[in-house]
Amino acid sequence: MSPLDPRLSRRQLFRAGAGGALGLYGLGALGGCTVERPIDKPESTAPIKPEIDGDILLYNWAQYMDPAIKQGFSDKYGVEVNEINFDNLEAMVTKLRAGGQYDIIWPSTEYAYRLHQEGLLHRFDRASLSNADGISSFYDGGWWDPENEYTVPYAYYTTGIAWRNDIVSGMTGSWNDLTNPDGAGKMFILDDFQEAIGEANLINGWDLNTADPNELDVSKQTLLDQKEFARGISTNSTQNLVNGTAVIHQAWNGDIVNVRNQVDNPEDFSYETCKEGVPVGSDLMCIPITARSPGTALKFMDWVIQPDNAAQNVMWNGYPQPVDGGKQAFASLVKDEPSIDVNLEALGDGGMEYRLDNPDDRALWNQVWTEVKAS
Amino acid sequence: MTGVPPTAVGTGRRFGRRSRTREDAFDRPRFLKLYSGLVYLYLFIPIAVVVLFSFNSVKSLQSFQGFSTQWYSDFLNDPTLRESLFVSLRIAVITMVIATIIGTALAIGLVRARTRWSPAANILMLIPLVTPEIVAGVSALLIFSQLGIQLSFWTIVIAHITFSISYVTVVVRGRLASMGDEVEQAAMDLGATRFQAVRLVLLPELWPAIVAAGLLTFALSFDDFVLSFFTTGEDAQPLPVRIWSAIRFGVSPTINAIGTLMMVVSLTAVVAAVLLPRFFGRKESGIKVLTGQEGG
Amino acid sequence: MSDRAFWSRFLLPGGLWLLLLFAVPICLVLALSFGYTDDLGRAVYSNTLANYTDAFDPLYIPVLLRSIGYALATAVLCLLLGYPIAYYIARYGGRRKHLLIALLVIPFFVNYLVRTYAWVALLADEGLLNSALKDVGLIDTGIQFVNTPYAVIGGLVYGYLVFMILPIYASLERMDGALIEAGKDLFGKPSRVFLHVTLPQTKQGILAGCVLVFLPAVGDFVSAQLLGGPDTYMVGNLIQDQFFAASNWPFGSALTVVMMLFLSIWMLGYLRSAAREARDPVAAGGV
Numbered sequence: 015m016s017p018l019d020p021r022l023s024r025r026q027l028f029r030a031g032a033g034g035a036l037g038l039y040g041l042g043a044l045g046g047c048t049v050e051r052p053i054d055k056p057e058s059t060a061p062i063k064p065e066i067d068g069d070i071l072l073y074n075w076a077q078y079m080d081p082a083i084k085q086g087f088s089d090k091y092g093v094e095v096n097e098i099n100f101d102n103l104e105a106m107v108t109k110l111r112a113g114g115q116y117d118i119i120w121p122s123t124e125y126a127y128r129l130h131q132e133g134l135l136h137r138f139d140r141a142s143l144s145n146a147d148g149i150s151s152f153y154d155g156g157w158w159d160p161e162n163e164y165t166v167p168y169a170y171y172t173t174g175i176a177w178r179n180d181i182v183s184g185m186t187g188s189w190n191d192l193t194n195p196d197g198a199g200k201m202f203i204l205d206d207f208q209e210a211i212g213e214a215n216l217i218n219g220w221d222l223n224t225a226d227p228n229e230l231d232v233s234k235q236t237l238l239d240q241k242e243f244a245r246g247i248s249t250n251s252t253q254n255l256v257n258g259t260a261v262i263h264q265a266w267n268g269d270i271v272n273v274r275n276q277v278d279n280p281e282d283f284s285y286e287t288c289k290e291g292v293p294v295g296s297d298l299m300c301i302p303i304t305a306r307s308p309g310t311a312l313k314f315m316d317w318v319i320q321p322d323n324a325a326q327n328v329m330w331n332g333y334p335q336p337v338d339g340g341k342q343a344f345a346s347l348v349k350d351e352p353s354i355d356v357n358l359e360a361l362g363d364g365g366m367e368y369r370l371d372n373p374d375d376r377a378l379w380n381q382v383w384t385e386v387k388a389s
Numbered sequence: 390m391t392g393v394p395p396t397a398v399g400t401g402r403r404f405g406r407r408s409r410t411r412e413d414a415f416d417r418p419r420f421l422k423l424y425s426g427l428v429y430l431y432l433f434i435p436i437a438v439v440v441l442f443s444f445n446s447v448k449s450l451q452s453f454q455g456f457s458t459q460w461y462s463d464f465l466n467d468p469t470l471r472e473s474l475f476v477s478l479r480i481a482v483i484t485m486v487i488a489t490i491i492g493t494a495l496a497i498g499l500v501r502a503r504t505r506w507s508p509a510a511n512i513l514m515l516i517p518l519v520t521p522e523i524v525a526g527v528s529a530l531l532i533f534s535q536l537g538i539q540l541s542f543w544t545i546v547i548a549h550i551t552f553s554i555s556y557v558t559v560v561v562r563g564r565l566a567s568m569g570d571e572v573e574q575a576a577m578d579l580g581a582t583r584f585q586a587v588r589l590v591l592l593p594e595l596w597p598a599i600v601a602a603g604l605l606t607f608a609l610s611f612d613d614f615v616l617s618f619f620t621t622g623e624d625a626q627p628l629p630v631r632i633w634s635a636i637r638f639g640v641s642p643t644i645n646a647i648g649t650l651m652m653v654v655s656l657t658a659v660v661a662a663v664l665l666p667r668f669f670g671r672k673e674s675g676i677k678v679l680t681g682q683e684g685g
Numbered sequence: 686m687s688d689r690a691f692w693s694r695f696l697l698p699g700g701l702w703l704l705l706l707f708a709v710p711i712c713l714v715l716a717l718s719f720g721y722t723d724d725l726g727r728a729v730y731s732n733t734l735a736n737y738t739d740a741f742d743p744l745y746i747p748v749l750l751r752s753i754g755y756a757l758a759t760a761v762l763c764l765l766l767g768y769p770i771a772y773y774i775a776r777y778g779g780r781r782k783h784l785l786i787a788l789l790v791i792p793f794f795v796n797y798l799v800r801t802y803a804w805v806a807l808l809a810d811e812g813l814l815n816s817a818l819k820d821v822g823l824i825d826t827g828i829q830f831v832n833t834p835y836a837v838i839g840g841l842v843y844g845y846l847v848f849m850i851l852p853i854y855a856s857l858e859r860m861d862g863a864l865i866e867a868g869k870d871l872f873g874k875p876s877r878v879f880l881h882v883t884l885p886q887t888k889q890g891i892l893a894g895c896v897l898v899f900l901p902a903v904g905d906f907v908s909a910q911l912l913g914g915p916d917t918y919m920v921g922n923l924i925q926d927q928f929f930a931a932s933n934w935p936f937g938s939a940l941t942v943v944m945m946l947f948l949s950i951w952m953l954g955y956l957r958s959a960a961r962e963a964r965d966p967v968a969a970g971g972v
Contacts, residue, residue, distance in 0.1 A: 102929050245915070425769060428767075432846070495698070497692070519900040612797060
């Protein structure tokens with residue numbers, strides 16, 4: 015073939031491609047290298063102190079913190095408080111492991127525990143925070159942080175079912191309400207593998223965090239049956255309810271507060287927690303070891319849990335904060351609908367939390383969820 | 390924006406001339422006109438919605454209650470959103486400059502050089518055009534992780550440039566392929582070096598195409614979401630990524646304000662492209678070149 | 686130095702850049718597809734075919750088929766919508782041709798996400814369209830537009846229409862007007878002229894447009910995410926979830942490779958056609 019011929023013959027291309035693929039496959043045998051580079055860990059593990067040592071970068075869920083709080087801190091201490099968002103905890107961990115230098119991150123209890131196991135969090139003495147006394151006792155010595163050295167609670171929430179009481183009737187306070195016929199074709203399940211599989215587990219009477227393949231199989235079928243009723247799988251619960259797209263939605267209690275704020279007919283929206291089990295989630299603030307200004311970060315956490323700031327934040331994002339000031343603010347927000355409130359002290363051991371310590375279990379859950387979504 | 394060099398070169402009359410003899414449906418395209426009008430409507434209704442609701446006085450995305458600029462002031466007062474806007478602008482400008490330079494060179498090489506590497510280069514250049522962005526994003530993420538390069542502003546820029554080069558090449562090549570090299574030859578006969586001929590003859594002739602390609606790149610980069618989503622680090626995120634994070638957890642009408650602003654910025658850039666060549670006394674406008682119609 | 690050497694240098698920056706920053710990363714994806722995830726959830730290179738056996742699990746084939754189906758529908762719809770308007774502008778646009786084309790491109794400058802979200806607002810159950818229909822009295826309760834495959838395809842069409850229109854417009858513009866005149870004399874009826882003259886001449890434009898729409902649409906995930914329902918899961922969503930939700934990069938890579946392999950069949954067809962065109966001695970003037 016003349017060198018000027020622009021056509022690469024199919025055979026040549028195929029040979030090149032196959033050769034390349036085989037080569038890479040073979041090289042992989044020598045492999046065992048991970049994709050990400052390991053992070054340099056700091057020498058000392060002494061606890062950090064709250065002090066101003068630079069600007070900070072927050073890595074948080076979107077729309078989770080009142081900008082006024084960030085601005086207030088910025089004005090008081092003369093440092094910049096920047097924020098970027100993730101929409102997914104796994105994504106956050108991925109970016110963190112890739113060396114992202116965030117000063118504060120917002121993992122759930124389970125993720126905080128995992129990150130701590132990997133040695134990715136800074137230690138500090140919670141007592142060094144001036145507002146530490148206001149923190150709810152539920153967060154004292156939790157399984158994820160027995161010595162209170164890595165986390166400060168930010169918000170907590172329950173997962174339940176939100177619905178339109180002017181369209182749907184016959185809600186029984188059970189997870190089976192998701193398949194209430196009044197909501198057929200207008201029901202949503204949360205796009206979160208733990209929330210979805212969790213509720214299926216609870217319906218079937220299994221442990222919330224079971225990793226038994228047989229039990230998970232049954233739960234998978236439950237989810238597939240629910241999918242028949244569902245209009246979508248989405249975490250955009252606030253918008254779906256406001257739009258009228260959803261009349262039944264698996265949702266977090268903070269969402270319903272936001273929905274009620276936005277619509278003209280808040281009395282039409284209800285929320286219930288279910289008798290089979292009430293998953294309680296917590297979002298915590300942690301400082302990764304890659305943080306550039308850990309001292310400022312710690313000081314900022316202290317600022318956030320200050321009672322007046324906590325109250326303001328709660329009024330802004332609609333989620334309960336387990337600190338003095340925050341608790342009262344939330345109670346006042348939901349005084350007409352006590353089912354939305356969460357009494358942490360009363361829950362004690364009865365509150366259920368998502369917890370998959372074993373990576374194989376997590377892989378299994380992810381597998382099940384992928385199969386549910388793809389079917 | 391075409392992947393195909395011109396076919397037949399018109400020898401005389403262009404497409405738009407009417408026939409004097411046959412009156413039929415050629416000259417009374419009522420149905421076609423109506424159909425086209427409907428397509429325009431289809432294209433613009435959501436845009437109208439976006440712009441209209443960006444001035445809504447209430448938070449609703451369903452009912453327009455009154456005129457207000459609160460979402461714009463929300464946006465301008467939110468430092469993170471403002472920063473995202475500037476980040477997107479900076480990325481787009483840098484991408485535009487670098488991708489245009491590299492892409493133009495590549496186009497020149499593809500058209501003028503006759504080497505055995507040309508077919509391979511041609512294919513290499515065309516593949517990004519037809520690769521789904523998620524693949525490009527994933528591969529960019531992998532190589533940065535692998536090389537231990539922290540995701541940052543510059544990784545986004547690099548990813549954007551990589552994906553834009555092909556668009557530039559295709560646009561410039563479309564123009565270049567129909568240009569002869571007689572003037573360059575003449576210049577060289579008069580004593581110019583090859584390089585001078587390129588600089589003083591070829592590039593100026595190509596200029597409308599280069600500008601058009603540059604602006605296309607700007608618009609694509611400014612608007613890009615998928616690539617940025619995969620390669621964004623802890624520096625301020627580009628605007629579309631921030632919108633995505635916000636959309637997933639609840640939408641505020643501010644995104645309409647953002648969308649409108651972004652459109653205005655991109656529009657301005659394009660209008661500049663169309664007007665600038667005319668400003669400098671050139672006959673062809675950027676748009677003609679962009680759509681592959683060579684001028685002159 | 687020779688002419689060839691001089692011009693070849695121009696290939697260097699672009700060629701190297703694309704080779705190192707596009708071709709090599711794609712190879713990395715290929716390499717990772719043979720890997721697995723370790724205990725801490727990190728991706729590790731290896732040489733297992735497990736991801737491929739998983740990828741070809743019958744469970745995922747419908748997802749790929751569905752994506753192809755949506756993308757095909759999108760390409761067809763774009764063609765049906767795009768060709769007439771390109772024809773109209775090229776033939777009847779007159780002096781305002783450029784303005785009309787610019788007008789077409791403007792919506793493209795609103796961010797893709799914002800545009801798609803505007804469709805959600807328009808088509809929501811209690812959104813603008815349904816409200817309008819109710820006001821007019823055509824319906825009583827809202828019709829479900831969103832969260833259906835139709836909404837997803839509609840979103841895809843809206844997102845990629847421009848890529849169909851511009852190449853077709855370009856090839857229409859380049860058509861020799863004399864051919865139409867000759868065609869009128871030969872065939873008489875406008876429809877026959879169109880079929881026998883215009884359409885064949887614009888074949889390359891149509892092909893370019895279809896390819897620029899179909900291929901990226903297969904891997905799209907935004908439309909399905911915002912406008913789709915539980916049964917509109919596309920391969921793009923599947924891949925995205927593997928990378929950012931399930932943190933299973935090797936599996937995500939394998940899926941990407943499978944998708945690319947499929948798409949490359951079409952790509953090759955297009956490349957050969959484009960290359961064949963490029964060899965046309967009159968116009969191309971080069972490779």
